Amino acid sequence: MLMDTKWVFRTSGGSEDLATSGTTPVLSDYIDLKAVSGYGDGGGAMFATVRVKSTTATTGASFAISIADCDTSGGTYVARSEKIVPLADVVANTVIAHLPFPQNVRQFIKLSVVPAASMANALTVNGAITTE
Secondary structure, three states: OOOOOHEOHHHHHHOOHHHHEEOOOEOOOOOOOOOOOOOOOOOOOOEEEEEEEEEEEOOOOOEEEEEEOOOOOOOOOOEEEEEEEEHHHHOOOOEEEEEEEOOOOOOOHHHHHHHOOOOEEEEEEEEEEEEO
16 A cells, blocks of 8 residues: 555644544545645555554444635535444544545535534544555
8 A cells, every 4th residue: 555645634734643532523624636745647546545543433323524625715515425334333543444436526525524413522543545
């Protein structure tokens, strides 16, 4: 797996920790794919790989992880690739998603983590763009 620090999803404050609290979703800041070194240089498929850093989530059925894209940095982002993760499958320090980038992904992308309505407590994940 190849990873560059420019490919890490971060909050708007620069933290690599994308943390939910209860049912509050978290959305990363955007990554500009045209500014990422090596993007589009004939490499292989790209993925958003998401790892659980820590969890105290105790109730709830699941949460959704998705890649959203947009043509402009400040525009409306649309989810293009998504995975529903059962809360029972969540263990700290494990990879929980390896989302493929959609065909014709647009220039700006974000990662979102959306807990189910009944989730309680906290979940923190880290995500990055990876290639094979």
